[in-house]
Amino acid sequence: MDSSQAERKKIIVIGGGLVGALNACFLAKRNFQVEIYEAREDIRVAQSVRGRSINLALSYRGRQALKAIGLEDQVVSQGVPMRGRMIHSLSGKRSVIPYGTKSQYILSISRKNLNKDLLTAVEKYPNAKVHFGHRLVKCSPEEGMVTVLGPDNVPKDVTCDLIVGCDGAYSTVRSHFMRKPRFDYSQQYIPHGYMELTIPPKCGEYAMEPNYLHIWPRNTFMMIALPNMEKSFTCTLFMPFDEFEKLLTSNDVLDFFQKYFPDSIPLIGEQALVQDFFLLPAQPMIAIKCSSFHLKSHCVLMGDAAHAIVPFFGQGMNAGFEDCLVFDELMDKFNNDFSMCLPEFSRFRIPDDHAISDLSMYNYVEMRSHVNSLWFIFRKNLERFLHAIMPSTFIPLYTMVTFSRIRYHEAVQRWHWQNKVHSIMKHRWIREKNK
Amino acid sequence: MDSSQAERKKIIVIGGGLVGALNACFLAKRNFQVEIYEAREDIRVAQSVRGRSINLALSYRGRQALKAIGLEDQVVSQGVPMRGRMIHSLSGKRSVIPYGTKSQYILSISRKNLNKDLLTAVEKYPNAKVHFGHRLVKCSPEEGMVTVLGPDNVPKDVTCDLIVGCDGAYSTVRSHFMRKPRFDYSQQYIPHGYMELTIPPKCGEYAMEPNYLHIWPRNTFMMIALPNMEKSFTCTLFMPFDEFEKLLTSNDVLDFFQKYFPDSIPLIGEQALVQDFFLLPAQPMIAIKCSSFHLKSHCVLMGDAAHAIVPFFGQGMNAGFEDCLVFDELMDKFNNDFSMCLPEFSRFRIPDDHAISDLSMYNYVEMRSHVNSLWFIFRKNLERFLHAIMPSTFIPLYTMVTFSRIRYHEAVQRWHWQNKVHSIMKHRWIREKNK
Structure with missing residues (x-):
């Protein structure tokens, strides 16, 4: 298929989050007509969205994917390098365990900024369009059609040659895979939830060493902190839900922090700690595995929709971005032929996405109890x-x-x-x- | 709650298969207003339905449930006792391994007859009604409502106090559980498929010893045969799908049987063997696990809808029937209070249903490769x-x-x-x- 033929094919990407927006760039670059449907408003104009982690660790796989669409340098310039783990013991002692060699580091990246940059990058392609505020109500891959509900509240049918489901862990597109013959599926919530807190800048500077991923390992639970560009840190407390449920009052929270994370209290501030703790309930974490990522040559899943993983290896976004890169490499290999690419993507990629899922689950124990x-x-x-x-x-x-x-x-x-x-x-x- | 109050409560059972019909009897006996919605036509008048196993092994748990609604003797009288396994070696040698003591046996039962008996039993209750040809299109447990589509093709909303999902392995009711907070779920197809064949009577008599479950264990695959009342046997061949796919012609099938089940060919008959083999494709087998069987006090799953298991311990129906019995025992204990019974049913029953699922998977290996x-x-x-x-x-x-x-x-x-x-x-x- 030459590029003029490819140009005529239309691809609908469901979801304009990180993986959806990146994928749209890859597909637009191949001259397909690309349309993203995203249920939320444009995050570049809307108020901030709560309920997802604020920052993420970008590493080699994610960077290679961004590089392929020419966005690596821009994104890296907005990240804070983290060269190792900084372990906070109960006594307040801090020790460093480097991630690799002196030149190796991962980057703390703002989810929101990265998503904005990716959406802006998509919209630079004349053959790509992003429809915000459009919720998927029906997905009919066999007929090459989706039904979306826009702000006018009138269901609209849209036809296409391929549906790409990048609609996250609770994917609507994926629900159409459930009756696929011999489709194995599992979703597993871990007993832990997470909650985000903030360490603000101190006198305009980072309140702790910025170039580390800070870890407070406490066996059955742990806290981590990642640096942000604006000199704050975002802390994430991981703890079993039934432990969260025991902390009912401000005093409970302060006593708990005094007992397990005493060095963090002056950094977060007593008042902010209590306020943030009760702002949102602890969020669940889910691991999802599928035995196939595609439906014939009509539909393919990528990112969390295909393989949500627990966050303990810092690979969720990186694995999702590598999905897009691997798919792009297969499109090269099979000359944009969906009927070849889609089955091969499942065959080739699933062992890898299952492996990182298992490793992330393994690291969940390692980070909170072995690391010290x-x-x-x-x-x-x-x-x-x-x-x-x-x-x-x-x-x-x-x-x-x-x-x-x-x-x-x-x-x-x-x-x-x-x-x-x-x-x-x-x-x-x-x-x-x-x- | 006294019985007059109970009488006013309305329960909708989705699915009029074995578990749905039995459950309706239990609930009707408790004086609830019970309505079954079953997608298929009434099997008592319709042509025979293909695609499910023809006969089943009834054992103690299932019998106890039938006893509780007064149906045990009737059902037992229509079954063929099987006192042990009869192993057919490759050389044609047969050996017996008893199931238990001399007085212990399991019963080979016709699925269709049992289902008919159960439906007739339901309809004897003036407070129960079965609606055939009604497909569930929407299930709204929180609003206490289901939408069904009957033969007139006009969607109808029906309100109720409780929805009981007995709609089998591909349950529509269960799909509403998928977004329940922290709901763990897995569905796993095994690599084997199954296919049913028939050994007809020989001169009006059973062609093999009737009071056994016959097994031809061949390591990676196996065949079994269960006796029917009308002096035939139903054989089930279990084999990996990719092995089934290798048998493309009549000669392939005959060569295969000649090699592995030579003693069965004269019993089945060459012509019938080849004809039946290509009548239907091999059917898949699925194992399903859920971390909860209920949604608040509005909805509960039982039978395959809650825990489809592989058939190698002969416990699928028995476990489903015991679900109904356990639920009935809890209704006694908690005086028909759904808000107590439903969470307790999940808490109490899930470890058991998960255990029989694991045991059935274990027996899958034992039956085909260790038994000889x-x-x-x-x-x-x-x-x-x-x-x-x-x-x-x-x-x-x-x-x-x-x-x-x-x-x-x-x-x-x-x-x-x-x-x-x-x-x-x-x-x-x-x-x-x-x-």
């Missing part, structure tokens, strides 16, 4: 050492996931092999220590 | 021996599941403990054998 053990620090040092002497043979899991495009499921396979080496070293290390 | 090993036969004998000398301490898993109402999840716990004993005995047995 001596063995964790020893292992991280050991990994760095082994990586330094055998850089292509031995790559730490975090490095493979965060600073490479090694396929997620291959990273897991290599990690299992490397763990055998660790295990041998651990026994020797324990023996040394006990001498 | 020496170790399996040794273990069954050992279990019978231990059960005989310690009848209340040591109960074989099969007995607990099939011939008792020990809660499924407790049966699993006891079984794990008993397995430790087995494991010790196994080592001794192997040592003896190798001497």
Whole structure:
């Protein structure tokens, strides 16, 4: 198919969030006629939207996707580099565990700014259009049609050649996959919820070291803090819902913080802490797995709609962005032929998205309970050492996931092999220590 | 609540299959106003419906539920007792492994007859009504309303105090649970499909020993046969879909049966075998798990709608029937108060339904590959021996599941403990054998 043919094909993207907007850029760049339908108002003009995390960690996979549509430099310039974890112990002691080499870092990015930049980028393509305030009411992939409800409240049928579902964890598009023959599906809420709090700037400067992801690991729960460009930090408290439910009064909250996060109270401020704590209830976290991402050559899911994951590896957005990049690479390989690309996208990508889902669930335990053990620090040092002497043979899991495009499921396979080496070293290390 | 109050409450049961019809009997018996909406025509007048298994194994749990509505004797009189497994080896040798003691058996029952009997039983209650040919199009539990589409094709709103979803594995009622806060859900198809074949009577008599469940275990696949009242057997071939797909011609099918089930060919008949094989495609099998069976006090799921399981423990119908019985017991305990019964039903019943789901998946491997090993036969004998000398301490898993109402999840716990004993005995047995 040459580009003039491609131009005539119409693609509807459901959802104008991060993955939807990025995907629209990729597809518009290929000369398709692209229409995004987004249920909310334009975030560039509307009041801020609550209920989603405020900032995100951008790493290599996400950057490569942004690079492919020429947006990497702009986005990176608006991020705050984080070169390692800064662990806050109960006593207030802080220690650093680097993420990788001295030149490696992840970026703390504002969700809202990134989404704005992506929407503006989409609209620069004359063959792309974003319809805000349009809710999907019916999705008929076989007929190549969607029905949307705009501000005029009159249902409108729109035809297309392909529907791309980027409508997030609670995807309406995905609900049409449920009766697909032999479609396996699971959705699992973890017992933890999350809540966002803010550490404001102190005398116009960052109140803590800015170039780190701060972690307060407390075994069954934890708090983290990511720096923002405007010199504040956004803290996220992760805790089982039944623990959240025990904190009913201002005093409960202050006592709890005094007991577990005493160094954070002066940083957040007592009044703001109590006020923010009761502003919104704790939000749930869901992990979703599908055994197929496509319906024939009519419909494909990407991002959270295809594989919502828990946030503990900082890969949710990165995996979603890599979906778009992988799909774009397949469109090159199969010359824009949907009937080839869609099944291949499911076949190729699902093992990777399932792998990062499992790794994120694994890291959920690691971050809150292992990160402050001596063995964790020893292992991280050991990994760095082994990586330094055998850089292509031995790559730490975090490095493979965060600073490479090694396929997620291959990273897991290599990690299992490397763990055998660790295990041998651990026994020797324990023996040394006990001498 | 006294019975006059109960009488005024209206319950809508969605689905008039086995569980829906039985449930309606239980609820009508409690003096509620009960309305069943069933999408299909009345099976008592319509042509036979294909696509579901023809016969089922009724065991203790199912019988206890039928007993509670006074239907046990009638149903049992129409079943064929099966006292054990009859294993057909590749060489044609047959050996028997009893299910339990001499007086214990399961019953091969016709799905269609049982369903007819249950529907007739419902209609005997003046306060119950069955609406056939009515498809559920909308379910609004919070408003206490369903919208159904009858033969006149005009959507009709019906109000009620409780909606009971008994609409099977692909439940429409359940789809309204998907956005319930923190609702975990999974659906998993197994790689195997199933296909039904028939062994007709031979000279007016059963062509094989009637009082057994016949099994042809062949490791990755298997065939079973259950006796019918009219002296035929219904065979079910379980095999991975990709193996089914390899059998494209009559010769492929005959060669396959000649290789793996040679003794069955003269019983089924070459012509009928080939004809039936290509009549319908192999059917999928799905396992479904939900983390909640109820929505507030408005809606509850039972049977396959709540927990479709694979058929390898013969417990699908029995578990569904026990759901109704457990719910009935809770209605006694909580004096017909839905707001108490529904949450308690979820809390109490889910561990059991999840346990029988896992056991059925486990038996899927056991039936097709372990059942013909020496170790399996040794273990069954050992279990019978231990059960005989310690009848209340040591109960074989099969007995607990099939011939008792020990809660499924407790049966699993006891079984794990008993397995430790087995494991010790196994080592001794192997040592003896190798001497």
